[in-house]
Amino acid sequence: MGVGERFERQARNEALFREVNERIAEIGEQAQAWSPDGIVEFMCECGEEGGCGERVRVPLDVYERVRQQDDRFVVRPGHETLEIEHAVEWTDDYVVVDKIAAVEPLVADDPRGAPSS
Numbered sequence: 001m002g003v004g005e006r007f008e009r010q011a012r013n014e015a016l017f018r019e020v021n022e023r024i025a026e027i028g029e030q031a032q033a034w035s036p037d038g039i040v041e042f043m044c045e046c047g048e049e050g051g052c053g054e055r056v057r058v059p060l061d062v063y064e065r066v067r068q069q070d071d072r073f074v075v076r077p078g079h080e081t082l083e084i085e086h087a088v089e090w091t092d093d094y095v096v097v098d099k100i101a102a103v104e105p106l107v108a109d110d111p112r113g114a115p116s117s
């Protein structure tokens with residue numbers, strides 16, 4: 001069962017931005033002075049065509065919690081794609097989304113090998 005080429009591509013894009021954010025998280029952990037309040041500016045993981053390029057402010061501990069599951073991503077409010085994910089946590093700064101089952105295989109190559117929900 002597929003979700004269509006467009007959404008498959010989008011899901012892969014999201015996985016790509018996750019890799020970028022993993023680097024940002026590493027830097028954030030090493031440079032606390034850079035984020036004294038523990039909030040780091042990550043790339044929005046919405047996976048829009050080529051990436052929306054917008055930033056999303058997420059506390060490092062929240063980011064770490066999102067990464068515990070390989071089918072969860074953080075995006076800017078309003079950047080959710082309801083066809084392939086649903087929101088599980090909302091704030092004014094970020095939304096945590098959980099991938100629907102049909103696209104989980106596309107994002108399951110998490111660099112940390114975390115289990116999906």
Ligand SMILES: [Zn+2]
Nearest residue numbers: 044046052079
């Ligand atoms: Zn976005």
